Each structure stands twice: as C-alpha cells, then as structure tokens.
Amino acid sequence: MAYEREYEKLRGGVREIYRLKLEGYTDKNIAKYFGISIGAFQNAIEIDGVVKDTYDSAMEILCAKLMNVVMNRALGTDGATDKEGNPIPPDHNLAFRLLEKIDPRFRQKEEKRALITIEQVIREVSAKKGEVVEIDMATTEVKDG
DSSP: OTTHHHHHHHHHTHHHHHHHHHTTOOHHHHHHHHTOOHHHHHHHHHHOHHHHHHHHHHHHHHHHHHHHHHHHHHHTOSOOBOTTSOBOOOOHHHHHHHHHHHOGGGSOOOOOOOOOOHHHHHHHHHHHHTOEEEEOSSOEEEEOO
C-alpha cells in the first residue's frame, strides 16, 4: 500500500484525530499535525475502518454542537447582546432556513417546467420519420422528403 506508514500513524493517533476534529480543525490541518499529506489523510478516512469510524463519530458530535449554536441563535436563546447590552432578538431568516433543512413541510418546492416549443416537437417527430418540415407562423406544412 502506498500510504501504509501514514495509516499506521493515524491508527495510533485516533484519539488525537477525534480531539482535533471536535475542536474544529480542518482535514488539511489534521493531516499537517500528523505530518502526512491531505491525500493520505482523506484516503485513510475512506479505506481504514478505525480511522473512518473515529472521524465520522467526531464529525457527528461537531455537527450536533454547531447545530445547537445555530438553533440557539435562530431562537434568540444564545444570550447574544448588542453594544448597549440589549438582547438580540431571534434571527427569523436563519430560523426559516433551518426549517427548510430539517422539516419537509418548509422545503422550497421547485417548479418543473418543460421548456420546449411546438416547433421543436414537430422537428423531432419529423426527424424520426425522415420527413422535412417547414414551419411558417401562419401555417405548418409537412412535406415528404
């Protein structure tokens, strides 16, 4: 294996991977901490079960902590104050964006439109039949070709 030594370093340092990820370190910085390339680190996450499980567990906890911070800001329960010491109200925009992500009832519904003209349909049908089509605004004429 090309990255065998790097994998051994990471397997021996899974506690450090866990700690660093929980502290918000980027993958690049974690790789640098272990003295390996970012490619070797990302490859280890994909291939090595111990490293992957450790990394995924730390990411899950980090995401939960970040979600709590965002939720508290959205709800206005984070204790944030302005320059005068007045509580900052809930962030309605953030709250709505969170609802769009976590509750299907609030997701934006995308309109799906077919952008095709009648002329394009006639050309496609005619091309499949081997016919030549002339399109005029007043009349549409199909000629055998």
